[in-house]
Amino acid sequence: MTGEDRKTILEARNLHKRYQLGKNNYVHALRGASLEIFDGEMAAIMGPSGSGKSTMMHILGCLDRPDEGEVWLAGRRVDNLGGRELTAIRSREIGFVFQGFNLIPTLSALDNVALAAEYAGASRRQARDLAKQELSRVGLGERLDHRPSELSGGEQQRVAIARALVNDPAVVLGDEPTGDLDSATSDEIVSMLRRINEEKRTTFLLVTHNPEVGSACDRVIDMRDGIVGAGATS
Ligand SMILES: Nc1ncnc2c1ncn2[C@@H]1O[C@H](COP(=O)(O)OP(=O)(O)OP(=O)(O)O)[C@@H](O)[C@H]1O
Numbered sequence: 001m002t003g004e005d006r007k008t009i010l011e012a013r014n015l016h017k018r019y020q021l022g023k024n025n026y027v028h029a030l031r032g033a034s035l036e037i038f039d040g041e042m043a044a045i046m047g048p049s050g051s052g053k054s055t056m057m058h059i060l061g062c063l064d065r066p067d068e069g070e071v072w073l074a075g076r077r078v079d080n081l082g083g084r085e086l087t088a089i090r091s092r093e094i095g096f097v098f099q100g101f102n103l104i105p106t107l108s109a110l111d112n113v114a115l116a117a118e119y120a121g122a123s124r125r126q127a128r129d130l131a132k133q134e135l136s137r138v139g140l141g142e143r144l145d146h147r148p149s150e151l152s153g154g155e156q157q158r159v160a161i162a163r164a165l166v167n168d169p170a171v172v173l174g175d176e177p178t179g180d181l182d183s184a185t186s187d188e189i190v191s192m193l194r195r196i197n198e199e200k201r202t203t204f205l206l207v208t209h210n211p212e213v214g215s216a217c218d219r220v221i222d223m224r225d226g227i228v229g230a231g232a233t234s
């Protein structure tokens with residue numbers, strides 16, 4: 001991507017977040033963190049444990065609010081929206097992929113993905129059609145009826161990726177999406193995300209400790225002590 005055709009899809013402006021521990025004791029997890037993610041890119045956030053990466057992802061994903069600062073998604077300020085609007089944004093505009101997959105154990109792969117589409121407003125039938133399409137995209141077209149316990153870790157993460165993609169969100173956020181996978185499976189998942197990024201131009205922002213995941217991305221954003229290091233908006 002060249003400099004001129006980059007459109008910002010997600011932006012954090014000067015975020016602060018403190019977690020209260022005791023009466024006069026708190027952790028200042030974000031201390032004025034800013035970053036800008038461009039439409040269609042695949043970016044990584046890397047940094048030491050405790051540097052605020054998950055806190056940043058929760059706030060970017062509208063799962064938590066900053067104490068100060070702003071979050072903008074697709075041209076709209078989202079950190080100050082009310083609960084109902086936030087729920088709608090979380091289900092339609094943001095896809096999540098977590099380290100522990102977070103699938104519903106009693107539901108098939110198909111139903112895990114279809115449920116996310118139904119939450120976003122699709123009919124049951126539309127939701128199942130969309131779910132089949134996304135599960136085929138991640139190579140699980142033959143595993144639709146398997147429950148999570150009947151799938152490998154890599155396959156479970158592919159179901160989670162299909163679920164994250166099913167509503168065609170503005171951005172997919174992943175917090176250590178390969179953290180629970182062996183290195184060969186991790187490589188497969190990252191290649192798959194790269195392919196989806198190239199095919200659909202889905203924007204991905206991935207927190208990772210794995211340098212190979214970082215180097216598969218277009219750009220690595222460094223976090224340290226609650227702030228984003230130099231190069232974040234280069
Ligand atoms: N719910 C919480 N209550 C209190 N402190 C918290 C909470 N969540 C995070 N923290 C603290 O905030 C700081 C940033 O935590 P965060 O989870 O964002 O780091 P991280 O960069 O994701 O680390 P890791 O790489 O280990 O996942 C840490 O000092 C952590 O102990």
Ligand SMILES: [Mg+2]
Pocket residue numbers: 053054055175
């Ligand atoms: Mg973390």
